[in-house]
Amino acid sequence: MSKVAEPLENKNVYRVEGFTCANCAGKFENNVKQLPGVRDAKVNFGASKIAVYGDATIQELEKAGAFENLKVTPVKPMREAKQEVHKGTKEPFYKKHSTLLNAVLIIVFGYLSQYVNGEENLITSLLFAASIVIGGFSLFKVGFQNLMRFEFDMKTLMTVAIIGAAIIGEWAEGAIIVILFAISEALERFSMDRARQSIRSLMDIAPKEALVRRNGQEMVVNVDDITVGDIMIVKPGQKIAMDGVVVSGNSAVNQAAITGESVPVGKTIDDDVFAGTLNEEGLLEVKVTKLVDDTTIAKIIHLVEEAQGERAPSQAFVDKFAKYYTPIIMVVAALVAVIPPLFFDGSWATWVYQGLSVLVVGCPCALVISTPISIVSAIGNAAKNGVLVKGGIYLEEMGALKAIAFDKTGTLTKGVPVVTDFNVFSKKTNETELLSIITALEYRSQHPLASAIMRKAEEANISYSDVMVADFSSITGKGIKGTVNGTSYYIGNPKLFKELATAHFSNEQEQLVTTLQNKGKTAMVVGTDKEILAVIAVADEVRESSKEIIQKLHQLGIKKTIMLTGDNKGTANAIAGHVGVSDVQAELMPQDKLDFIKQLRADYGNVAMVGDGVNDAPALAASTVGIAMGGAGTDTALETADVALMGDDLRKLPFAIKLSRKALNIIKQNITFALAIKLIALLLVIPGWLTLWIAILSDMGATLLVALNGLRLMRVKE
Template identity: 55%
Template sequence: MGNEQVLDQLQAKTYRVQGLTCTNCAAKFEQNVKSLPGVKEAKVNFGAAKLTVWGEATIDELEQAGAFEQLTIREERERPARQEPFWKKKENWNVYIAAALLAVGWAASAAGSGWLAVAAYVAAIVIGGYSLFRTGLRNLLRWQFDMKTLMTIAILGAAAIGEWQEGAVVVILFAISEALERYSMDRARRSIASLMEMAPVEATIRHGAEEITVPVEDVRVGDVMIVKPGEKIALDGVVVNGASTVHEAAITGESLPAEKAPGAAVFAGTLNGEGFLEVEVTKQADETTLAKMVDLVEEAQAERAPMQAFIDRFARYYTPVIIAVALLIAIVPPLVMGGEWLDWVYRGLAVLVIGCPCALVISTPVAIVTAIGSAARRGVLIKGGVYLEQIGRLRAVAFDKTGTLTKGEPAVTDVVVYEGTRERLLAIAAAIEKRSQHPLASAIVRRAEEEGTLFLDVPVGEFQSLTGQGVKAVVGSETYYIGSPALFTSLIGELPDEVEQQIVAFRNEGKTVMAIGTADRLLGLVAAADPLRPSAPDTVAALRRLGVAEVAMVTGDHEQTAQAVGHQAGVSDIRAGLLPEQKLSAIRELKQRYGITAMVGDGVNDAPALAAADVGVAMGGAGTDAALETADVVLMADDLRQLPYTIRLGSRTLAIVKQNIAFALGLKVLALAAAIPGWLTLWLALFADMGATLLVTLNSMRLLRVKE
């Protein structure tokens, strides 16, 4: 039996981890957990700060495995305890004491008391660097080279050559640098943590004649939930009583409230407006749309972007190279050129300090996690750094037509009356079509309702569907027909030229034409179309401004309708009458001709085309499990305007990652160049590294300001 099959039979349990600051620490923690007696497998998601364990382990055992970084573990759904201010945190007290001892050392040195100054510096190094040395020395003995190993060698080396003050300053600056890393990753993760906290932990349930408040975990599907004005909705469900407006920005990113009446779906974490609602629960707490969004985004943060994978590989070889360079700088000049040993050893130690890969390693994940979290808060789910990178490099976008560029719901656009009144024609048509299941029948009924036409009292009998042609029914004492113009050609013969010209004009506009009349005369025409989304032309224009070379439409609809819709939207490449396998071929051709290509559809149909595209984008993920599961990017609000925002975000993320790498490496190159002639002190080297870390963190936070 394979390892994967064994894992499938074991229950996986997920925990939240607090204190993860670097990818190396995450890998080491994962390895430690795997070594626990009852654990078969473990996986750490660094971006989301999550641990998944297959097997048996207590929280105490897991915290022991993470003791090298003072990691704390809690249950996945457990709300975090209120965070203490940074300055109050227990792990910072050693730094405060070390800083005080450093100040004592400076004062003693100024007063001429050399032995007291040295004693204060030694105490500062021991107290401030205790946890650093414990890890660094253990790594050194195991020949594991990471930034703590580098810092341990540098600080002990400084002490060995009598640079006690420098060693103390480096210890304190390194502690501050680590705190900055913790802050930056916590800040990047906070957008997802705030998503998790949007849903209430309790719900009010109608139990017989009384209302009781229970934890959301105890609510079952089918229970009726009471939502009062101004309250947050605790679980997904369907309104069974009441009407209100609900602010759904938490799920869809849409700022305008949505109208809710009986039969409408509502989502956990959204805010009820001024009305009272009774909601039948349709999903349990861990299956709501919000819970799935959080899970998907956290999984996305675990997926390393290609650029991040490259940086991680680079850092693996980079650290040993830095140690080798530092060693060469320390011993070659004294041996070959007769240089001063203490002087060149000091310069080698400065190279070790500046060589710390902190800023370089954090440059990509902090940007990726920030971008994915920021997009989720605006109603866009991006399922991994790889898709964020690809969407930032898009060269072609292919849209499905129905439900993507159009609303996906036919509407009556024109009513032409040849005999009688418009009101009478609509009343007869709506009364008959009320009995039909055809989408165009629904369009006629809706139009009659919008115009206030009284059709419900119109007597209709002997309703019959005419396969492929239309319907007929008796109204009053006369039989009426509604169907294609071809049906009336067979009933009354050739249609008048005026009627034929009108039919051709409607069809050239991409409209479907229905005729209404009796067996011997035509009463009128009704034209219907699936209307273009108002945002479609602006979206297509925005894509071109963002550098997308080709915008195409691939649809199974007939040529005339496709051309009409495509031209209205501003699409240049219109491909109609395509079967699913032909859409697949079209996507492959676009990829071959232009490069990275996205397919935008509804996430249910066109699965082969969505899968073949570099990025599959699904519309309307709110409440649609299929869209959440199949697409690489999900636009939760069913709003095309989210697509240009997502491309801007991807492009900006790519630019910021490159800037971060340039900052991190550029500062190191400058500092290395300054270290060789001896211009760089140990504490200044670490200050430069800390500055690079702060710089890449602040630069990544700019992604929170990308506008929709």
């Protein structure tokens, strides 16, 4: 236990500015791990953050990131972080890219000088050399340090290639390499910023101030100063600033920002509301239940950032591959430069040039960015549409699902029982009076279905609180009984009345009970010790969308959909037949559900379990992907599930699978394309056609195309 807890002690999270590439993020992480007092560190490239376990000052962290002039700041509360984000985006374009623009300008003068004075002119060479030094200073600084330490990454390759180009007199091409590499890095940064914009847009959702009533006075208060228990006044057309519960008013609230629901949801007294949602119609008074950094939207932002930092299996493969790939490229480049002149009478100038081109084309920029940009884009898009994916690994695994198991109650059904049938047998019996007596008895019971009967009475405006009940008792496993106005009433299952010798249970009545049960309803018989008076049926209503969703999943190629429930076989089969799942297992204990999930994994490999995030925890944990319903406002679902559907609705499930599959395809496309373009360019070495121009353009083109391909995931819609 202590071993598990130890690394979590003294955890500090910092925002990092200045990452140019995923490789640099990895190097920074390793540098921080080497600091005295630091037990572990984990960089989240997707969110531009680092989590440090142990003690380290900001000065020490910035020194560890000095190779790229990284700026480190402690993570602030959500409001301050939001302001920081916007501060950072206002930097003028010229100031942000002044070094690159100056280097480009000097190259232009270099080519003008070459046109006027000729290629061998000293001024021409000096202009190109100046462009190399100005545009590549930060690159060389890191590259030389890497060479001294025998660390081989993209900047090491580029440094060697540019120095080599200068040595053999290719000043112009050396300068172009520097500029194109800088442009490539800028494009990579821009692409990642676009992907990260999904988090920034979430930060913009909730307002910074709210109208609050304190001590009888209304005042506008900053959300950081609002405390639990404050009463917020939310006018029509205003966004709700904090999570809370409605204490006065009725309205329709647009919850699309949190749950992805397109239709506004009716809210009245005792209903939960979330920060960042839009009050559309009436005036609401809301009692604040969470501080600003504990709101649902704050948790979503935190979890999305954490998820974007989780390495997917394909990213782990790329990271491992790149670790060995770069040194191999350097060896190949050296062999290309040396072997033809030594053994085949080749020209040293020609083959050294070819070797330098191999170094440039071998730069793994496109490969390294291929996965993280896809993961960040997909997870950000999912969050905006009400699906919270907890990491790249789950994103990939959802795309490979073959079977999905569903809990019944609260997942395929609404989880709220309702009275569906009330059949009174005796014409002499007053239906309203009998329902009043039934409700008065059920009010005193602990039965889960009692709430449905009470709700039925309230909807019909039938009073039951004034009904005097004497000698109330519960008959274990069978029902309840109580005396009203001197008459003993019984409510329970058919077995109860079969044991009462004085009450006759006719075939017609028994047939009605069987029919109701076959329809998936729970039938309760009502009567006295002398006669059967009525049958009341209660059912958990099936969600309107369940049938359509199961059909869509089958169309998407999900081979098996199975409903797992602890309910009786009659009810389970009725609901399963209605929604169209391919299999059903009823009367299951939690251990049975766990066993079925294990069997499904053995049969199909990738299996999801969809539940409410509270019950069936073992089955959710045993599945490849645990999917929780109704994540919004449900802390357990947000914390325990691999994927949370923020709206209490299954309609997001096909979208999540579609997005995951698209992400999986794009990641595979990116990796394949990045490697293929390198291979094609390297094959040009054989006839001696590879030039530094082709090398850098192939690398830059691959990086740009891979980034744009990954960004397509932000456009995937339901």
